Amino acid sequence: GLTFDAAFDSGNCARVERLGEHEFGIWTAPDCVGTSCETNNRTWFHFSVSHATAGRVLTFVVHNMNSQNRLFKHGMRPVWRALPSRPQWERVLHPVVAAGTKAEDNFTIRFRHTIESSETHFFALCYPQPYAETCSRLAHLDALFGLPPASAEIMPPSRLGGGDTAGECDALPRTPQKCEGVEEETRKGGGVGVLTAADGLVEEASVRCASHGLPCRRPPGVYYMRELLVRSLGGRRVDLLTLSGSDGMLEEEEERLEGLFPEGRPRPRLFRDKKVVFVSARVHPGEVPASHVFDGVLSFLLREADPRARRLREAFVFKLVPCLNPDGVADGHYRADTRGLNLNRVYLDSSLEAHPSVHGVAEVIKQLHGRGELHLYVDLHAHANKRGCFLFGNALPSAQQVENVLYAKLVALNSRWVDFNGCDFSARNMSRKDRRDGKSKEGSGRVGVFTMTGLTHVYTLECSYNEGRLVNKLQPVQLPACKRDAAAISPPPSPPRGAALKYTPAHWRDVGKALALAALDLHDINPASRLPAVGGLEKQRGIVAAWVRTQARKEAARAAARAAKAAANGEGEDEDEDDEDDEDEDGSPGRRGAAATAKLGRRVAASGGAQRGDVPEAMGSGLQRSGHLGDRAEA
Numbered sequence: 001g002l003t004f005d006a007a008f009d010s011g012n013c014a015r016v017e018r019l020g021e022h023e024f025g026i027w028t029a030p031d032c033v034g035t036s037c038e039t040n041n042r043t044w045f046h047f048s049v050s051h052a053t054a055g056r057v058l059t060f061v062v063h064n065m066n067s068q069n070r071l072f073k074h075g076m077r078p079v080w081r082a083l084p085s086r087p088q089w090e091r092v093l094h095p096v097v098a099a100g101t102k103a104e105d106n107f108t109i110r111f112r113h114t115i116e117s118s119e120t121h122f123f124a125l126c127y128p129q130p131y132a133e134t135c136s137r138l139a140h141l142d143a144l145f146g147l148p149p150a151s152a153e154i155m156p157p158s159r160l161g162g163g164d165t166a167g168e169c170d171a172l173p174r175t176p177q178k179c180e181g182v183e184e185e186t187r188k189g190g191g192v193g194v195l196t197a198a199d200g201l202v203e204e205a206s207v208r209c210a211s212h213g214l215p216c217r218r219p220p221g222v223y224y225m226r227e228l229l230v231r232s233l234g235g236r237r238v239d240l241l242t243l244s245g246s247d248g249m250l251e252e253e254e255e256r257l258e259g260l261f262p263e264g265r266p267r268p269r270l271f272r273d274k275k276v277v278f279v280s281a282r283v284h285p286g287e288v289p290a291s292h293v294f295d296g297v298l299s300f301l302l303r304e305a306d307p308r309a310r311r312l313r314e315a316f317v318f319k320l321v322p323c324l325n326p327d328g329v330a331d332g333h334y335r336a337d338t339r340g341l342n343l344n345r346v347y348l349d350s351s352l353e354a355h356p357s358v359h360g361v362a363e364v365i366k367q368l369h370g371r372g373e374l375h376l377y378v379d380l381h382a383h384a385n386k387r388g389c390f391l392f393g394n395a396l397p398s399a400q401q402v403e404n405v406l407y408a409k410l411v412a413l414n415s416r417w418v419d420f421n422g423c424d425f426s427a428r429n430m431s432r433k434d435r436r437d438g439k440s441k442e443g444s445g446r447v448g449v450f451t452m453t454g455l456t457h458v459y460t461l462e463c464s465y466n467e468g469r470l471v472n473k474l475q476p477v478q479l480p481a482c483k484r485d486a487a488a489i490s491p492p493p494s495p496p497r498g499a500a501l502k503y504t505p506a507h508w509r510d511v512g513k514a515l516a517l518a519a520l521d522l523h524d525i526n527p528a529s530r531l532p533a534v535g536g537l538e539k540q541r542g543i544v545a546a547w548v549r550t551q552a553r554k555e556a557a558r559a560a561a562r563a564a565k566a567a568a569n570g571e572g573e574d575e576d577e578d579d580e581d582d583e584d585e586d587g588s589p590g591r592r593g594a595a596a597t598a599k600l601g602r603r604v605a606a607s608g609g610a611q612r613g614d615v616p617e618a619m620g621s622g623l624q625r626s627g628h629l630g631d632r633a634e635a
Contacts, residue, residue: 006047008199009130009206010285012332013047014064023059030064031333037340040436042066043384044286044334045078046124048198052115059112060123066334067102068109070385076466077502078111079127082119083201087208089127091502120201126382126465127505129291131236131330132203134322136210137295138226138239144215145224151263154330155235213295213509219304221246222313225268229321230260230352230360233338236326238357240364242268243301243320245313257363259352271317275375276368277519280321280361283344283445284335285328287382289463292505294322294380296512305488307480307527312516315525317373319364324357344379345439347448361445362452369453376407376457378515379445388468389415389511390422392460394430394450398548401425404456406544410521413530413540415514416472416492417507426555457522463511467502475530489528 004024006013014029031041043066052058068076077096079089092113100107115121135153142150222245229240254267261267279297281290301318303309312318323329327338337343343358350359368374391408395401405425412420430447433440441447446460479486492510501507520526524537531537 002052003050004047005050005198006332008048008202009132009330010124010128010332011046011048011198011202012044016047019061020059022056023061026060026062027064028062029332031328031331031336032338032340035340037336037338039336039340040066041333041335043068044125044332046122046128046332048120048122048201049115050120050197052118052121054115054117056115057112058115059110061108061110063108065107065109067100067105067107068384069098069102069107071466072096072098072109074387074466075502078109078123078125080113080121080123081205082117082121083205085117085119087205089124089505091504092123120198122202125286126288127292129288129295129329130202130206131323131326133206133209134291134326134329135237136206137214138241138322140210140214141224142226144218145222146218147224147226150226150237150239151228153237155231157233157235213299215302215304219302221310222302223249223269227261227265227267228263229364230356231262232325232327232357234327234330236330238324238326238360239322240360241298241320241322242317243298243313244271244274244317245310247314248272248274255367257360257367260360260363274315274317274373276317276319276373277376277378277516278319278321278365278368278374279378279380279515280324280445281380282322282326282329283324283358283379284342284381285325285331286334287380289382289465289503289508290380290461291322292508293461293463293512293515294320295505296509297516298322298512299509300513300516303488305484307482307485307488308517308520311520311525311527315523316375316519319368321357321361324361326357342434342437342439344445345434345437345441345443347445348443348451358445362448365449366452369455374453374455376459376519377446377449377455378459378461381460381462382465383462384465386422386462387464387466388419388422388470389417389461389463389508390419390424392423392429392446392462393425394447394458395425395427396456398552400456401548402541402545405548406541407457407459407518407522409540409544410518411511411514412472413475414517414521415511416474417468417503417511418472418514419468419470422469425551461511461515463508464503471501477528477530478533480527485527 002024004013004016004026005011012029013026014033015025015027017025017027019025026045026047028042028045031039042064045062045065049058075095077091077094079091081087081089092111094112097110098107099110113121113123132153135150139150142148223243225242227240227242229238232238248271250270250272252270254270256267279294281294284290297318298320300306300309301312325333325337325343327333328336331338335342337355339354341355343355346355346358347362350362352359365374365377391411393404393408396404405423408418408423408425409420412418429441430450431440431442442451444460446458449455450458474492477489477491479489517526521529521531521537524531529536531540
């Protein structure tokens with residue numbers, strides 16, 4: 001008989017029931033299932049099936065999901081792989097049938113798959129990157145740069161000191177669950193052999209995939225340092241990478257921070273006249289596209305021959321946090337940590353004891369800003385409700401807002417997949433409240449870092465799990481005169497024509513590369529830019545300035561209409577209407593106005609970041625309705 005399992009890194013499957021001869025019901029497990037911290041976050045699934053006959057068509061009906069109609073109505077399909085021979089994930093071939101409503105809380109998806117071999121098959125909501133795979137990728141880089149082996153990937157909380165940091169939760173860390181309820185082969189209870197087999201296959205695949213997209217030899221002139229920033233509540237590593245060029249490197253090291261960097265190893269070196277770009281990912285564990293974007297940033301920075309990568313290393317120091325919520329990732333959560341918390345709401349009031357990863361990042365951000373080095377911050381996410389890849393920025397005064405929006409425009413000019421008109425720079429998107437827990441976006445990474453620093457370039461990047469609404473037509477690269485440098489810049493492949501394109505990790509990695517390239521274009525130092533050699537940046541600045549003025553006028557009209565409607569209906573303050581962090585696909589601005597904006601401005605001023613009054617009315621989201629991918633593809 002078949003054996004179902006999810007007792008492995010990032011696995012999630014609470015129960016399996018036979019619905020027919022070859023049809024099975026799969027029940028997802030909520031975040032923190034079985035503890036006093038159990039949440040209503042339940043969308044991520046990742047399970048294995050073994051002992052199936054090759055050629056057999058199996059049908060799965062996934063239950064106990066948050067309503068994801070917006071995601072699946074556009075043809076979203078889960079992914080699969082077979083281990084050990086096929087470690088790369090692919091989307092299932094057959095269409096998915098979604099049913100149920102949010103109101104009735106009975107959303108399900110039904111999909112089928114033809115078993116290709118007798119190997120163990122794995123299925124997941126979207127392309128996984130387990131915690132162990134992230135650690136394996138970093139271990140590959142450590143070996144490349146001659147660093148000593150890192151300390152254990154996980155350390156029992158009892159060895160961390162301070163007792164049970166879980167607080168009110170009664171299970172920490174939680175062992176990923178083995179699926180129960182199929183047939184005699186499910187092996188309830190002590191199915192150690194099954195657990196070891198599935199977990200072993202996942203770990204082996206993580207090691208085999210570790211070097212994908214990374215160099216096989218040490219690139220010359222590259223400075224790389226990996227630090228243990230802090231241990232999570234479950235004892236897992238939260239790593240901080242420092243990457244730059246060796247030019248401009250000083251003898252002095254960065255100062256230590258109280259309670260952080262517990263290994264006691266030397267801190268990274270300081271650099272002369274280099275600004276810092278800070279990138280973080282996976283604060284929400286189910287948002288796996290974020291890891292693939294992160295991989296795109298990292299792999300591009302490590303290119304040896306590409307003159308753009310060299311220029312990035314010459315101009316900037318990159319501070320990179322690959323996984324902010326390793327416990328949630330390993331435990332197969334969708335949004336929460338081991339205490340059921342949304343860590344993207346605690347940046348302004350985090351503590352080392354309760355939110356170690358966010359606290360560590362916040363302290364590093366303050367240190368970098370105090371030295372006058374922090375220039376750009378991007379926190380990487382995924383989105384289930386909106387299509388495409390897009391940036392969220394903060395609402396700033398008009399002149400500062402132009403520079404703020406300009407970066408997003410430059411990212412879109414460097415990637416086919418970034419939808420500039422899907423970006424949002426509204427004040428409402430800085431202070432909305434989540435309907436579930438009442439937490440405000442004022443505590444998110446993006447708004448929290450802005451409040452702490454007052455910086456212009458502070459963003460959230462969101463990528464759809466599924467597809468976009470358009471494909472950008474890229475301008476040709478202005479190739480450098482040096483033939484060797486020109487040869488190192490490979491042209492992007494032409495996009496497919498016709499049917500809507502489903503995102504893969506390659507598309508998300510390309511978005512990561514675009515984030516880095518836009519940092520060069522922002523300072524007009526890209527040696528192979530897509531901007532014209534003369535006046536290109538200023539032309540884009542003028543386009544953005546006109547866009548900002550137009551959005552301000554539109555938002556003023558929307559705000560007046562909302563105020564009139566609220567007055568007529570006696571409505572109170574707005575709360576988030578979605579299960580996700582962000583607004584619906586139609587981009588309709590919210591119902592929070594000057595009061596929320598003024599409140600945030602006062603908090604920014606009190607923190608010593610931006611000056612009082614620096615946060616104006618909403619600039620508007622500027623979302624557009626477009627056709628499927630291919631509507632704006634290259635000819």
